[in-house]
Amino acid sequence: MDQQPDYSGWSSEKLVERVTVLERQLREQMLRYGPLSKPSSAESKPKKLKSTRQFDPCRYSTRFIALKFAYLGRKYNGLEHHANNPTPYPTIEEELWKALSKAKLIFPTPRSSLDDEKLNWEGCEYSKCGRTDKGVSAFGQVISLRIRSNRPLPMSKSDEAHNNAEDQRDTEHELSEDEQASPAVTPFNPIKDEITYPQILNRLLPPEIRILAWCPSPPTDFSARFSCTERSYTYLFTQPAYTPTPGLTGILPARTLRGQRREGWLDIAAMKEAAKKFEGPHDFRNFCKVDPSKQIENFQRLITFSDITRVRPTDTGPAGYLDLSDFRENHPPDMDGMTADPLGNSYPPSSQTQPPPVIHAFEVRGSGFLWHQVRHMVAILFLIGQGLEKPSLIDDLLDIEKTPQKPVYDMADAAPLVLKDCKFEPELQWIHIGENTGDGSDVARNGLKGDGKHGIGGAVDELWRVWRGHKIDETLAGSLLGLVARGDRDDSTNPNQVDHSRSEADSKAVSARSNSQRVFLGGDLPRHVGKYIPVLARPRMETVEVVNAKYLKRKGLDLPERNGEKAAAVDDGCL
Numbered sequence: 001m002d003q004q005p006d007y008s009g010w011s012s013e014k015l016v017e018r019v020t021v022l023e024r025q026l027r028e029q030m031l032r033y034g035p036l037s038k039p040s041s042a043e044s045k046p047k048k049l050k051s052t053r054q055f056d057p058c059r060y061s062t063r064f065i066a067l068k069f070a071y072l073g074r075k076y077n078g079l080e081h082h083a084n085n086p087t088p089y090p091t092i093e094e095e096l097w098k099a100l101s102k103a104k105l106i107f108p109t110p111r112s113s114l115d116d117e118k119l120n121w122e123g124c125e126y127s128k129c130g131r132t133d134k135g136v137s138a139f140g141q142v143i144s145l146r147i148r149s150n151r152p153l154p155m156s157k158s159d160e161a162h163n164n165a166e167d168q169r170d171t172e173h174e175l176s177e178d179e180q181a182s183p184a185v186t187p188f189n190p191i192k193d194e195i196t197y198p199q200i201l202n203r204l205l206p207p208e209i210r211i212l213a214w215c216p217s218p219p220t221d222f223s224a225r226f227s228c229t230e231r232s233y234t235y236l237f238t239q240p241a242y243t244p245t246p247g248l249t250g251i252l253p254a255r256t257l258r259g260q261r262r263e264g265w266l267d268i269a270a271m272k273e274a275a276k277k278f279e280g281p282h283d284f285r286n287f288c289k290v291d292p293s294k295q296i297e298n299f300q301r302l303i304t305f306s307d308i309t310r311v312r313p314t315d316t317g318p319a320g321y322l323d324l325s326d327f328r329e330n331h332p333p334d335m336d337g338m339t340a341d342p343l344g345n346s347y348p349p350s351s352q353t354q355p356p357p358v359i360h361a362f363e364v365r366g367s368g369f370l371w372h373q374v375r376h377m378v379a380i381l382f383l384i385g386q387g388l389e390k391p392s393l394i395d396d397l398l399d400i401e402k403t404p405q406k407p408v409y410d411m412a413d414a415a416p417l418v419l420k421d422c423k424f425e426p427e428l429q430w431i432h433i434g435e436n437t438g439d440g441s442d443v444a445r446n447g448l449k450g451d452g453k454h455g456i457g458g459a460v461d462e463l464w465r466v467w468r469g470h471k472i473d474e475t476l477a478g479s480l481l482g483l484v485a486r487g488d489r490d491d492s493t494n495p496n497q498v499d500h501s502r503s504e505a506d507s508k509a510v511s512a513r514s515n516s517q518r519v520f521l522g523g524d525l526p527r528h529v530g531k532y533i534p535v536l537a538r539p540r541m542e543t544v545e546v547v548n549a550k551y552l553k554r555k556g557l558d559l560p561e562r563n564g565e566k567a568a569a570v571d572d573g574c575l
Contacts, residue, residue, distance in 0.1 A: 057107040063149040063190075064125060066142055066215040066224060066428060067197065069096075072208040072466070073137040074415055080131045081119050089134070092209060094119060096143070099204035105148045105197070121145070127224040129422045130231055133372070135414035140212075140232075140421035144224040150195050151188050190216055191431065198433045198459075199452035207462040213430035222424075230304065230423040232365040235378045236311065236416040238357040240264040241385075241520040243485070244328075252387060262328065263518065266385035268360065271308045274384045274391035275362060277398070278306040278377060286397040286406040287377050288370035290544055292551030297544065301373070303366040308381075311359035363420075375522075378412040380535070382520050388532055396536060405540035413522035433459055 007015065077087035081094050097119045100106045109123035129142040198211040205211070219227070244250050244264035252261045261267070285299040362378050380397070383389040396403055434453030454460050518526040542550075552558070 055104050057148075059153070061149045061151045061153050062107070062146050063151065063216075064144065064146050064218065064220075064222075065197070066144045066218045066222065067201075067211055068140060068142050068213040068215075068430060069209065069211045070139045070141065071137060071210070073132060073135050075208060076134070078132055078134045078136065079128065079138070079141070083119070087134075092132075092141075093128075095205060095209055096201075097121070099201050100147070102204055103200050105195070105200070106145065107148070127226075129224040129228050130419050132417075132419055133414050136417045136419065138419035141419055142224045142228075142422050142424075144218060144222055147197070148195065150193055151190070196452065202433075202452065202459055202462070203457060207466050210459045210463060211433070212459075213432040215428040215430050218428055219426065224422075227424050228422050229425045230365055230367055231369060232305075232363070232420045232422075233369075233374045234418045234420045235362040235364075235374065235412070235522070236418070237266075237360055237362070237382075237522060239266055239268065239360050240357060241266050241382070242518070242526045243481075261387065264520075265328075266360075266382070266520075267387060268308055268385065270387075270391055271362075271381050271385040274381055274394050275306045275308050275364075277391065277394040278303045278364065282398045283400045284370055284373055284398075285400065285544055286403055287373055287380070289372040289376075289411075290547050291371050292547050295548050295552075296370075297548070299370060299544070301366055301368050301370065303364060305363065305365040306377075307363055309361050309363055311361050372411055374417060375411040375414065376409075378417075379410060379521055382412065382522065383409075383535065386520060388517070388519070389535060393535060403536070405543055407535050407538045407540055409535055409538065410521055410527075416522050 007018075010018070071092055073092070075089060076095075077089040077091050079092045081091045081097075097106075106121075106124050108120040111120060111122060124145045124147075126143065126145040130138070132138055132141070194216065197214050201211045221227075242264045244262045250262045250264070252263055281300055281302045283299045284301050288299070290296070362381060364374060364377065380389070380393060384391055384393065397407075434451045452458055516528045516530050517532040519529050519532070520526045541547075
């Protein structure tokens with residue numbers, strides 16, 4: 001072994017010369033033998049790219065079912081998705097389709113014009129019960145579709161031949177004792193052994209959309225749209241409809257037995273009287289929006305129930321200032337804090353019953369509904385409740401000979417409307433979330449915890465989170481509203497006390513009152529409409545026949561002789 005040279009006595013020139021020689025030798029070795037350093041294990045063994053396993057629909061069976069679900073519609077652009085029509089908010093159908101596709105529960109037939117990310121129900125036998133508009137909610141919406149199942153596929157001919165051969169060999173020798181004791185294959189239970197559809201979908205859907213139940217065996221010819229025999233709707237509103245104006249400024253000219261009414265408060269008795277007039281078979285062409293593309297000529301619909309009901313409160317609201325005398329529904333006739341009506345009956349403070357605001361609802365059930373029909377019906381009821389129209393207006397609008405053309409009026413806001421329930425004939429047998437349908441093996445098999453109703457990830461927990469957020473917001477906003485409305489006034493000892501210090505200011509305000517009428521149509525605030533014009537005195541729209549004929553002419557189509565019977569049978573329940 002060569003002795004290592006001693007560089008301590010070398011001059012700088014000799015050291016530079018030595019380094020130069022060593023660098024030249026190193027370069028020559030690298031050119032001849034390559035790099036001397038050993039590559040790392042990571043460089044020598046490159047990572048394998050994880051391949052995505054392809055999902056093969058042919059390996060799974062399918063079944064036809066119905067799903068019942070609910071949604072809060074304020075954040076959504078309605079139920080139905082329209083291709084090539086982008087909307088500012090997603091639709092309920094889009095969210096359902098994404099969840100079903102992600103869970104590999106549906107196998108749409110591919111279309112060349114669509115990519116895999118586009119909504120496609122082709123081949124899924126899909127139908128929906130009622131098309132709700134933007135902002136409308138539903139608590140009993142129903143769809144039907146063909147969906148993936150856990151049911152084993154029937155054996156192919158080759159598998160059957162193979163099994164027959166095995167059976168033949170078994171008959172050629174005696175079965176052992178163990179073979180004789182082997183249990184038979186357990187048959188498939190269509191409920192206990194099935195996929196837990198509600199739980200899986202609720203894990204993938206937004207919290208405002210919840211699957212409530214599924215029907216494992218609808219009739220073979222069932223259609224969520226055409227098999228529906230009755231739909232029921234609820235329209236919620238507060239009493240008062242909007243915050244009243246205190247003092248003389250808010251007193252309405254019309255007088256009742258209990259005194260002059262204050263603006264903002266609705267005449268519930270008059271609304272109930274008017275709502276009952278909708279019951280029975282009627283022509284509702286003056287209570288809907290005409291869609292000329294459907295060429296509907298028959299506007300007869302059967303309403304089986306129509307009424308104004310009071311929603312049972314779960315607890316009291318924070319806007320307690322509405323119980324003060326200056327904000328109450330009825331103003332005592334003599335403005336002196338009198339608490340008796342002209343007939344001498346005692347007028348107890350509303351706090352002795354239920355603190356306002358109270359939630360009321362317009363409830364209606366029928367065999368079918370026209371486009372925007374419920375919102376038109378509610379709009380007229382609100383005009384009657386505000387004393388701007390009489391209940392007899394319903395009779396006039398339902399009389400097509402007297403009112404053949406619909407007067408121009410705005411329909412009610414969409415947000416308070418709820419599709420409450422859908423009935424079918426024959427009645428569907430629903431399996432709701434949380435119902436015990438087996439031994440729990442189906443839940444464990446799908447990797448789910450709980451029964452899908454309670455516990456982490458359950459529908460109740462998710463909806464509690466949604467409700468609690470809104471409840472805290474309601475309480476904060478209501479407390480702030482009451483703080484501003486009360487000001488520095490203290491009515492805790494006597495809520496019936498009238499603030500006489502405002503009398504002079506009220507008198508001046510009454511004389512200078514604006515001529516702009518405030519009209520409530522279900523929204524968060526009333527609309528200023530200027531001088532109010534009665535509905536029957538307003539301009540009229542074109543008749544249905546003219547609207548349909550103009551549409552056909554614009555499309556270059558011939559006017560059909562009788563298209564009404566066929567069109568009348570197509571009822572979307574579209575609100």
